[in-house]
Amino acid sequence: MATIYEVAALAGVSPATVSRVFNGQTVSAEKKRLVHEAATKLAFTPNRTARRLRGQSSEIIALLIPDIENPFFTALARGVEDCAREAGYSLVLCNTDDDPAKELHYLEIVASEQMAGVILAPASDEVDLGAIVSLGRPVVAVDRTTPYPVDAVKIDNRAAGIGATTALFEAGYRRIACIAGPAGIETTEDRFLGWRQVVAARKTVLHDGYLQHANFRVDGGRAAMRALLALDTPPDAVVTTNNLMAVGALQALAAAGIAPDVFGLAVLGELPFMALTPTPFVQVRLPARHLGRTAAAMLLERIGGDAQPPRTVVLRAEVNPREEQAL
Amino acid sequence: MATIYEVAALAGVSPATVSRVFNGQTVSAEKKRLVHEAATKLAFTPNRTARRLRGQSSEIIALLIPDIENPFFTALARGVEDCAREAGYSLVLCNTDDDPAKELHYLEIVASEQMAGVILAPASDEVDLGAIVSLGRPVVAVDRTTPYPVDAVKIDNRAAGIGATTALFEAGYRRIACIAGPAGIETTEDRFLGWRQVVAARKTVLHDGYLQHANFRVDGGRAAMRALLALDTPPDAVVTTNNLMAVGALQALAAAGIAPDVFGLAVLGELPFMALTPTPFVQVRLPARHLGRTAAAMLLERIGGDAQPPRTVVLRAEVNPREEQAL
DNA sequence: ATGAAAGCGCTAACAG
DNA sequence: CTGTTAGCGCTTTCAT
Numbered sequence: 001m002a003t004i005y006e007v008a009a010l011a012g013v014s015p016a017t018v019s020r021v022f023n024g025q026t027v028s029a030e031k032k033r034l035v036h037e038a039a040t041k042l043a044f045t046p047n048r049t050a051r052r053l054r055g056q057s058s059e060i061i062a063l064l065i066p067d068i069e070n071p072f073f074t075a076l077a078r079g080v081e082d083c084a085r086e087a088g089y090s091l092v093l094c095n096t097d098d099d100p101a102k103e104l105h106y107l108e109i110v111a112s113e114q115m116a117g118v119i120l121a122p123a124s125d126e127v128d129l130g131a132i133v134s135l136g137r138p139v140v141a142v143d144r145t146t147p148y149p150v151d152a153v154k155i156d157n158r159a160a161g162i163g164a165t166t167a168l169f170e171a172g173y174r175r176i177a178c179i180a181g182p183a184g185i186e187t188t189e190d191r192f193l194g195w196r197q198v199v200a201a202r203k204t205v206l207h208d209g210y211l212q213h214a215n216f217r218v219d220g221g222r223a224a225m226r227a228l229l230a231l232d233t234p235p236d237a238v239v240t241t242n243n244l245m246a247v248g249a250l251q252a253l254a255a256a257g258i259a260p261d262v263f264g265l266a267v268l269g270e271l272p273f274m275a276l277t278p279t280p281f282v283q284v285r286l287p288a289r290h291l292g293r294t295a296a297a298m299l300l301e302r303i304g305g306d307a308q309p310p311r312t313v314v315l316r317a318e319v320n321p322r323e324e325q326a327l
Numbered sequence: 328m329a330t331i332y333e334v335a336a337l338a339g340v341s342p343a344t345v346s347r348v349f350n351g352q353t354v355s356a357e358k359k360r361l362v363h364e365a366a367t368k369l370a371f372t373p374n375r376t377a378r379r380l381r382g383q384s385s386e387i388i389a390l391l392i393p394d395i396e397n398p399f400f401t402a403l404a405r406g407v408e409d410c411a412r413e414a415g416y417s418l419v420l421c422n423t424d425d426d427p428a429k430e431l432h433y434l435e436i437v438a439s440e441q442m443a444g445v446i447l448a449p450a451s452d453e454v455d456l457g458a459i460v461s462l463g464r465p466v467v468a469v470d471r472t473t474p475y476p477v478d479a480v481k482i483d484n485r486a487a488g489i490g491a492t493t494a495l496f497e498a499g500y501r502r503i504a505c506i507a508g509p510a511g512i513e514t515t516e517d518r519f520l521g522w523r524q525v526v527a528a529r530k531t532v533l534h535d536g537y538l539q540h541a542n543f544r545v546d547g548g549r550a551a552m553r554a555l556l557a558l559d560t561p562p563d564a565v566v567t568t569n570n571l572m573a574v575g576a577l578q579a580l581a582a583a584g585i586a587p588d589v590f591g592l593a594v595l596g597e598l599p600f601m602a603l604t605p606t607p608f609v610q611v612r613l614p615a616r617h618l619g620r621t622a623a624a625m626l627l628e629r630i631g632g633d634a635q636p637p638r639t640v641v642l643r644a645e646v647n648p649r650e651e652q653a654l
Numbered sequence: 655a656t657g658a659a660a661g662c663g664c665t666a667a668c669a670g
Numbered sequence: 671c672t673g674t675t676a677g678c679g680c681t682t683t684c685a686t
Binding site: 013016017020025026027031050052054055 | 655656657658659661662663664
Binding site for chain 4: 001003004005015016018019020023046047048049050051052053054055
C-alpha cells in the first residue's frame with residue numbers, strides 16, 4: 001500500500017500537495033497532473049485509518065439491527081443504504097441478535113472506530129447509549145424510541161393496531177384475539193393497545209387468553225396460535241403484531257386445517273415471500289424501507305452539524321383491508 | 328474520549344504501561360490496579376483507529392453479500408458471525424447489490440480500513456480482487472469461486488442439480504424443466520448441468536424452452552414459470568435452482584390454479600418462511616449457514632498466518648425427496 | 655500555490 | 671518491570 005510520501009517522491013512534490021490533490025484543494029494543474037500520474041502508477045489509495053486518526057471521523061455509518069434474518073429489518077437496511085450511498089457514505093451492518101451485550105459491543109466499536117454515526121433498532125429496553133451520546137456521536141433510534149435525547153423514527157403503532165382490528169371487525173369478526181410480542185416492548189405494547197382500544201370500544205367478545213405474548217419469531221407466532229385454538233371459546237380472528245409471528249400463526253392454522261378467511265387474520269407488516277396465496281387477509285403495511293430512509297436522512301443532517309433538539313418522527317402505516325395477494 | 332496519556336497521568340505511570348495493561352503484558356499488580364482505576368474513572372476505551380494505524384490491522388472482518396434480502400445470504404451471514412465472534416472478531420456486513428462497482432468500493436474500504444480479512448459472495452464474474460490480493464489481505468470466496476488464488480467454499484452444485492432432478496424422476500415425472508439463474512453464472516450453470524445430465528441419461532422428454540434462464544429473484548422465477556406453462560407441451564415438473572425463484576414459481580403455479588404435486592417441484596435451497604404448507608415437493612437443502620462457518624474458519628486460519636496454497640472446500644447438499652413440511 | 659513540521663493515539667523497540 | 675522515544679499515514683497550520 002503506497003503512501004503519500006511515495007507518491008510525493010515520485011511526483012516530485014511535497015506530501016502536503018498530494019494530500020491537497022486528494023482533498024480537492026487548490027493545486028496548480030501541472031502538479032495535479034503529476035500527482036495523479038504517480039498515484040496511478042503506485043495504485044495509491046489514501047489510508048483511511050490514518051485519515052481518520054487525524055480527522056477524528058470517517059464516512060462510514062453503522063446500522064445495528066436485532067435480526068438480520070427478519071425481512072422487516074433487511075428492508076429497513078436497504079432504505080438506510082440507499083440514502084447513505086447517495087450522500088457518499090458507506091454502510092456497515094451489525095447484527096445484535098437481540099442481545100444487549102452484543103449491542104453494547106458494537107456501539108463501542110462505532111465509537112472507537114470513529115464512525116460518523118449510528119442508526120440502531122434497539123432490541124431491548126436496556127440499550128446503553130450513555131457512552132456514545134456523551135461522546136457526541138450522532139445516533140438515531142429507529143423503530144423504537146429510547147430514554148436518551150437522540151433522534152428517533154418510529155411507526156404509529158397504536159394506529160396500526162387500531163386499523164388492523166377495525167378492519168377485522170368490519171369484515172364481520174367478533175372474537176378478535178391478538179398475538180403480541182414480548183411484554184414490555186414499546187412497539188408491541190402500542191400495537192396491542194390499539195387492538196385493545198378497538199376491542200373495548202366495539203361490542204366484541206373478549207375471553208381470557210385472547211391476548212398472547214410471544215417472541216417475535218415464527219415459532220412464537222405458531223405457539224401462540226396453537227394456544228388460541230386450544231381455548232374453550234377460541235377466537236374467530238387474530239391480529240398478529242409482526243410479520244414473522246404471522247407466518248407462524250398461518251402455519252398453526254394450516255396445521256389445524258383451518259383456512260384463513262374462515263378464521264380472520266390481520267398482519268402488521270409484510271408477509272414475507274408469500275409463495276402460496278392465502279385467502280384474503282387484512283394487512284397493515286409497515287413502511288420499513290421508508291423508516292430506514294428517514295432515519296438515514298436525519299442522521300446525515302446531524303453529521304452535517306445540525307444541532308436542533310432531538311426529534312421523533314412518526315410514520316403512519318397503511319391499512320389494506322382484506323387484501324388480495326397481488327402478483 | 329480519554330487517551331492513554333490522560334490515563335497514564337492520572338495513574339502516575341507511563342503511557343507504555345497503560346498500553347501494556349490493556350494488552351495483557353507483564354505489569355506489576357500494583358500499577359495494574361492504578362491503571363484500571365484511572366481508566367474506569369475516565370471511561371477510557373482504547374482508540375481502535377490509532378491502534379490500527381500502528382498495528383496495520385484490526386479485528387474486524389467484512390462480509391460482502393449480493394443481496395441482504397435473500398434469506399440464503401443472511402443465513403450464511405449468521406454462520407460467519409457465529410464463527411467470527413467465537414474468535415473475538417467483529418463482523419460487518421456490506422450489501423453489494425449485485426453491483427460490481429459497489430463490490431469494488433467495499434473491497435477498497437476493506438483494504439484502506441485495514442480490516443483483518445474479507446469473505447465475499449461474488450455477485451458477478453467481474454470481481455476485481457487484484458488490489459486486495461496483492462495487498463496480502465486474506466480473502467475467502469464463498470458460494471462461488473473466482474479466478475484469483477484465494478480460498479473458496481462452495482456447494483457441490485452439480486450434485487445438487489442431479490439429486491433434485493433424479494428425485495423428481497423417481498417420483499414419476501417425465502417432462503422435467505429447469506429454471507436456472509442468469510446465464511454464465513457458475514453456481515447456476517453447475518446446477519443446471521446436473522439437471523441436464525439426468526434429463527439426458529434417463530429417457531425423459533425434453534422440449535425446447537424447458538430450460539429457462541431468469542434473474543435470481545422472485546419475479547424471475549414467476550416469469551419463467553409462466554413461460555413454461557405457456558409452452559405447447561408444458562413440462563410436468565420443474566427444478567428451480569434457488570430459493571427465491573422457487574417462490575416465484577409457486578406463485579405462478581398458484582395463479583394458474585395448478586397444485587404442486589400434480590406439477591412436480593424441486594427446490595434447490597430453503598423455501599423461506601413457508602406460511603402455507605404446499606403439497607409435497609423435493610427439496611435440496613443448501614447448507615448456507617455451514618458455508619458461512621466454514622468460510623469464516625478458513626479466513627481466521629489465514630489471518631492467523633496460515634500460508635498454505637489456496638484451498639477450495641466443496642460442501643455437499645442434502646436431498647430430501649418429496650419432503651413434507653415439518654412444523 | 656506549496657513546503658516543513660507537528661501531531662492524531664497507540665504500540666514496540668530499546669534502555670535502564 | 672517500566673519509561674522514553676520513534677513512528678504508523680495523513681491533514682493542517684504556519685511560513686514562504
